[in-house]
Amino acid sequence: MFQRQPQVGETIEDVISANLSDVSTDETFSFHFTVSPQMINYLGSLSYGIMTSIVTTVGRRVLNRLKKGDLVIENVTFYFFKPVQIEQRLDIRPRILEVTRRNGKMDIELYVEGKLCGKALLIAQFIDRY
Numbered sequence: 001m002f003q004r005q006p007q008v009g010e011t012i013e014d015v016i017s018a019n020l021s022d023v024s025t026d027e028t029f030s031f032h033f034t035v036s037p038q039m040i041n042y043l044g045s046l047s048y049g050i051m052t053s054i055v056t057t058v059g060r061r062v063l064n065r066l067k068k069g070d071l072v073i074e075n076v077t078f079y080f081f082k083p084v085q086i087e088q089r090l091d092i093r094p095r096i097l098e099v100t101r102r103n104g105k106m107d108i109e110l111y112v113e114g115k116l117c118g119k120a121l122l123i124a125q126f127i128d129r130y
Contacts (some may be wrong), residue, residue: 008033014055015039020092022061024090029062031092035084044091045083051118052078054092055108057060057121063104070127071104084110090117 021032039050056073062070082092091111098105103125110118 002010002040009043011037011058012050012081013053016050020054020057020061029096031071031094031095032060033090033092035088035090040086041082043083043086045085048078048080050075051080051084051110054068054090055110055118055122058092058094058108059104059106059124061095062106062130063099063124063126066099067130068097069102069128071124073122074103074125075121077121080117081119082112082115085115088112103104 015036015038016033019033019036023030023032033054035046039046041047055076055078059073060071089112092108093111094106094108096104097105103123106124108120108121108122109116110120
């Protein structure tokens with residue numbers, strides 16, 4: 001409902017969610033993302049902030065499948081190995097390390113053309129409703 005208000009424009013989070021396609025199977029989670037021109041930095045590669053937003057969006061989607069309810073991203077540790085160029089397709093492969101009643105931990109790998117370009121450890125905290 002909030003996104004339909006005329007005074008609220010399309011945010012970067014909305015663009016990321018719209019470009020993120022889910023290609024998961026029953027055994028593994030997998031997502032594809034294509035880099036658009038407004039997401040690059042002054043060097044012509046994918047901005048680190050956008051890459052972090054992609055990882056947090058993927059983490060939210062995967063953890064919401066496993067456990068319904070609200071969650072907060074508590075910590076993200078990111079390692080950038082190679083730059084991602086404009087119009088390249090990013091393959092995101094999240095792997096769940098641990099899910100408890102209160103926390104979820106994930107290892108998320110980012111690939112371009114089969115080569116590892118980034119790796120993240122994401123920790124989320126589930127919020128109990130009373």
